[in-house]
Amino acid sequence: MASCSIPRWLTGATPTLFLLIAAFSISQSQAAVGLTTSQPFIWPLPAKFTSGNGTLSVDPELSLSGNGAASPILRAGFERYRGIVFGHRFLRTVKAVYDVTKLRINVRSTSEELQLGVDESYNLFIAEPNVHSVAGQVTIEANTVFGALRGLETFSQLCSFDYTTKKVQIYKTPWSIRDKPRFPYRGLMLDTSRHYLPVDVIKQIIESMSYAKLNVLHWHIIDEQSFPLEIPSYPNLWKGSYTEWERYTVEDAYEIVNFSKMRGINVMAEVDVPGHGESWGIGYPDLWPSPSCREPLDVSKQFTFDVLSGILTDMRKIFPFELFHLGGDEVHTDCWSNTSHVQKWLRNHNSTAQDAYQYFVLKAQTIALLKNWSPVNWEETFNAFPTKLHPRTVVHNWLGSGVCPKAVAKGFRCIFSNQGVWYLDHIDVPWDVVYNAEPLEGIHKASEQELVLGGEVCMWGEKADTSDVQQTIWPRAAAAAERLWSPRHSTSAGNSNQTALPRLQYFRCLLNRRGVPAAPVTNFYARASPVGPGSCFEQ
Template identity: 35%
Template sequence: MKLLATLFVLVAVLAAIEAQSQVAGPLITPYPRSVTFGSTTGLLNPQKFKITTSSSSSILAGAIQRYSSLFFPFGNGAASSAPAATLNIKVASASETLDFGVSENYTISATTSSYTITADTIYGAMRGLETFSQLIAYTQSSNSYSIPFLPIVINDYPRFPWRGIMIDTGRHFQPASYIMHLIEGLSYSKFNTLHWHVTDTESFGAEVPNSNVTNPYNSVAVWSTADIQAIVAHGKSYGVRVVPEFDVPAHSYSWRYGAPDMFTNCPSYYNWMDQVPMSPASDNALDVVKSVFTEMSSLFVDSFFHTGGDELALDCWNEDPAVKAWMAQKGFSTVQTEQYFEDYFTTVLQSLNRTKVVWNDPYSNGVALAKDTVVHVWDSTSLMQSIVNDGYRAIASFDYYLNDQIPVSGQTHYEWQDTWQDFYGADPLAGISSNGHLVIGGEGCIWGEQADQFAVDVRVFPRALGISERLWSDESLTDVQSALTRIGALSCRISQRGIASGPLFPDFCLMPDDVADYLETPRSVLSREEVLSILRAN
């Protein structure tokens, strides 16, 4: 009976494997704009393989060193007769400037005798290195590496310039080392933006030396200025921009030590402290915000700065006599008071040469935003249509909530991980009939109420790979079965690199330690044909 049970499991596994074998050619995720390939396999000898470039960029040099190891995750392999080979990287510009809109275009040409990556920038070359890594196959039985499907020609570039994942460290602290680890996972998936929701009602963990606002969960749950600089620099070395969010004027109660009168007194909202806003009647609240934004802009060097603005309880201001008197003196309604705050935040960021990003709430409330403001839409496609029709750039997140059990309304799955298909099918431009050019991309969001550094990897990956392909690849690419095969392969590959990305179907993901153990202790392993023979005999 145990043998039959084992065989039934083998049948299920083999059936699953067969279901994932529908892709012709190399398994690349996100899928490039164009790929042509042949039928020749070229062997690689890691000890005779090198990567060269004439670029003077130290960042590209670091990426080359990194991928020199990532190309060959199972060591140098068995002795090989494969000839020496060189991957030559040609980059038009050695500039290391990483900002919104930097070119990530690249081409790959691979034959049995030559390998070339050509790119506009070092960041395009970095994307090319990741794709090249996905062309390399490892064969366990011979302990060897090869590139199948030669010759290969790839021309590639992203569909959207803003492709991000948002993490929430206001609800659960995530150490600097973990945030840098996550950045690596984003780069492997061709995301280019980490949106860091640094603070929220519960905690303010960033060190701000000249402002009395740091209010962490624990004395060790603090990012020093050196930590923040290291995270930003690590992002740059992986081609990932780090965009901070310091949420104001609501979702900010953790700022309360910055000034004694910073917050509105509205008892009916004390069970929903997220919604309690700063007080416009405070003598010091705006000065504290300016000080924090100024200090943080010196550490977060990206040209975009997210100020939140979501879930503000406008009625809260009417409960505080001091605020109510202030509004009466100004002749302001609650919406005009929100306008007062948003105008101030804009003025501060403009003085710091930063472009403001806000959640869609101020727009929805009727606040007039500066025209260069980017509106981050969590609400709906219809609202985003109104936003772009009014001339604002927009980022889509409404169908990309990685913490939700049902991220797209009405679509449920037996297996929670299968929600990757909903992300994959949620095109940012679906339902947008005009001004689609103002939709600059999207972000997957992993809110942190129930996610810390021990949970984020497995909740983000591999489901976010569906978002990555939707934001990178051509909009016509919609075949879920093809994507499943390729995403499954990338999920295994990034797991081999230390990202805790789980499976989407029954399979076996070979890990470097498995190979090391296998080589040290040779054992008999049934081939697929031998398994099928046993099944037929029974």
């Protein structure tokens, strides 16, 4: 039905939105969108940048040069991003002339070792043609290949398809961007125990993480409900999977780790002990205190620690990251107190059930340390026996605020994941609450601030599976990603609605264009469907 009235989806639009829409109608370009805010439409926001008022076209046959071209990781990354940038189909003409024909990447080190704290800084320069050059120049400079990957992501976000000229354009040139992350650890936790996620879905999530410059996948593979991972040393363990089709082979795990590395993302695996272990006993019932009382894992048997050591030995071959998560949360010791042979063990060791909890956690830490892993534990371990934890322990906050300040004051490193703001399964937590959460809250000494590695958003899987997991992750995970990457002064709470919202809406649409089913930004509930017809840029 034809109508000349204002479309219904515009009736509640903010002034910023009207500017956004007007900008799109003028030039259908990212440059025009930039008229709505002084900040560029790059997510996460770079540390330092300047831009101009020029426009450059980019050759669809864009080539890679510089010493970065020798890196397999950068060559593969360049091809991925070229496919993203030139995703539109259009008729190429022989007469077409382009300003940018080469992208030069220069890296100081060609090492492809990826570990915590690897240098991810980069400089991106986009120069306009001058009397000495017939073409525009795009240069990425970085100390490492992984910093160069972050520069490629930023470059891709500066490229826009112009529907009038049918060329990819870079607006607001020349650009000078000097960028680096605020925190070395910027993570997403993915739970594949409560619902199995196929390998291809995990890869899609990893790919989307790279768009937001996240760099750690915390893979919560195993929990009380299922044990889906193959462990060659104890092959009956994955009998605890939901079905024989909902499993990960050793080769699957290798593939996920290697796929992640190509995108500059570490994989931190988790084996949550001694609680959350019921699924272990499906294959090895002796791991249960009794058939009717199945967790925590039986602390009284050496077999329990033999199995744990076997699991970690096999996993160490797969996961090179220096951090390994040993869980330690929600340990309810009734099974130990109410099982006769465990009671006897406690009496013989003059121990309480709480003592046994400490014993188990510390013994698990020793096993991990012997395999050259630094243990990560949920905060209950720190709350219960902080003076007993190994000095290399990383305390993982989740219950609420105030734990990281206490942990770093005692010299421990900390990861921030306050469930009130960064648990993505809490679908009533809006984007701005995620965005305004601050990992350094309550920490004022510079020496203690340095012990906060960063943080991660957690995608627990009780009520999310392949059908809705990505809509639950995105775009709220991107709000945390900018908090963890961009300078604190540029992401202050007072500016979030004024400058971050239109950029986050733009980034959500960018995710959609790249095939990521990110949900609308401003719905009351995450992953809810749009409320009605409308532009991607205002939902």
